[in-house]
Amino acid sequence: MDQQAQQIVDNYLESVRDLFADIESWLQGTKLSVVREETDISEGRSGTYQGPYLRLNDEKGRQVAAVRPKGAWIIAAKGRVDVEGRWETQNIVYLESPGPQAVARFVENGEDIETTFTPIFRDVTEPGWYWIEDKTRGRAHQMDRELFLDLVRVVSDYEL
Amino acid sequence: MNYDETSLDDVWTVYQVALDCHRIAKKIAPRGDEAFLAKTVFLEMNFEEAEEKIDHSMKDLDNWIVLTLWAQFEHFVVGYVREKGNVLGHTEPEAFSARLHDKFDREVGDWKKSDVLDLFKGVVEPDLIGQAKQIKEYRDWVAHRSRRRLPSSKTSPKLAFHVLKAIIEKVRAVEDSVT
Numbered sequence: 314m315d316q317q318a319q320q321i322v323d324n325y326l327e328s329v330r331d332l333f334a335d336i337e338s339w340l341q342g343t344k345l346s347v348v349r350e351e352t353d354i355s356e357g358r359s360g361t362y363q364g365p366y367l368r369l370n371d372e373k374g375r376q377v378a379a380v381r382p383k384g385a386w387i388i389a390a391k392g393r394v395d396v397e398g399r400w401e402t403q404n405i406v407y408l409e410s411p412g413p414q415a416v417a418r419f420v421e422n423g424e425d426i427e428t429t430f431t432p433i434f435r436d437v438t439e440p441g442w443y444w445i446e447d448k449t450r451g452r453a454h455q456m457d458r459e460l461f462l463d464l465v466r467v468v469s470d471y472e473l
Numbered sequence: 474m475n476y477d478e479t480s481l482d483d484v485w486t487v488y489q490v491a492l493d494c495h496r497i498a499k500k501i502a503p504r505g506d507e508a509f510l511a512k513t514v515f516l517e518m519n520f521e522e523a524e525e526k527i528d529h530s531m532k533d534l535d536n537w538i539v540l541t542l543w544a545q546f547e548h549f550v551v552g553y554v555r556e557k558g559n560v561l562g563h564t565e566p567e568a569f570s571a572r573l574h575d576k577f578d579r580e581v582g583d584w585k586k587s588d589v590l591d592l593f594k595g596v597v598e599p600d601l602i603g604q605a606k607q608i609k610e611y612r613d614w615v616a617h618r619s620r621r622r623l624p625s626s627k628t629s630p631k632l633a634f635h636v637l638k639a640i641i642e643k644v645r646a647v648e649d650s651v652t
Binding site for chain 2: 356357358383384386387388389390393404406413414415416417431433445448449451
């Protein structure tokens with residue numbers, strides 16, 4: 314892995330670890346416990362590297378959901394983790410403030426007359442982990458305890 | 474719609490455009506060019522996933538185009554046979570021929586398609602008839618995939634288009650020569 318790719322991976326893993334620390338604190342006082350493991354992450358730009366992986370287990374030790382790092386090279390984001398359950402998977406992405414922008418250049422007679430920057434996602438107020446409610450509407454919700462617990466319910470159908 | 478309005482060319486044009494759109498997407502998605510990717514399904518995918526989805530979509534598109542080409546072709550063939558069968562309603566005794574024609578008209582669409590294709594032997598080269606049967610076999614696999622074994626030969630949209638179009642053109646040419 315070259316130095317630039319290594320830097321991207323390091324930044325990504327640091328933000329994943331921050332998110333996982335938040336998740337561990339958000340799940341305190343619920344019926345779920347967290348088991349932290351390591352997993353392989355394979356990407357074309359970096360090859361395979363290791364990162365943390367969370368299993369969310371119920372009181373009997375049965376897995377209800379998992380939070381899996383998916384990679385640092387994500388379209389329109391700086392990284393992604395997936396909340397995986399029995400029924401479905403939800404993506405959480407790391408966005409930098411003010412989020413990615415679609416850039417359009419307007420040219421007249423060979424000269425730039427205007428360049429517009431349109432945010433791809435709305436409501437990205439600071440760097441952090443976001444859940445995108447709908448890709449077309451582009452509405453981003455910053456992760457917090459309530460939203461994370463909702464995502465666990467959605468993917469697993471488990472009532473916390 | 475008259476059977477003669479069948480247009481494989483329209484389906485082929487749609488396929489060419491869709492194929493080129495896929496090719497363009499395949500060039501753009503792995504670069505993560507956000508100006509083009511806003512409000513698309515590719516947001517939040519990693520680059521490998523995006524390429525995989527496009528490849529998968531292209532394969533499915535190929536199969537669905539074969540299905541659509543066959544549907545257009547079948548419309549032509551059954552319409553042609555139905556029109557040829559109209560003479561059944563104009564024989565004596567009239568009461569019998571009317572019922573015979575009604576029965577023919579109701580049931581001709583359900584005839585086994587390989588039997589219908591065999592009717593065209595003598596008008597169309599046997600090799601083309603054989604290839605059309607193979608396309609039908611592949612079309613059936615696409616439509617009922619879970620219940621059927623994959624046919625020995627895969628049919629590409631290009632092959633289906635050229636074979637089915639050649640049959641239609643041959644039938645039309647013969648028809649023109651006798652009228």
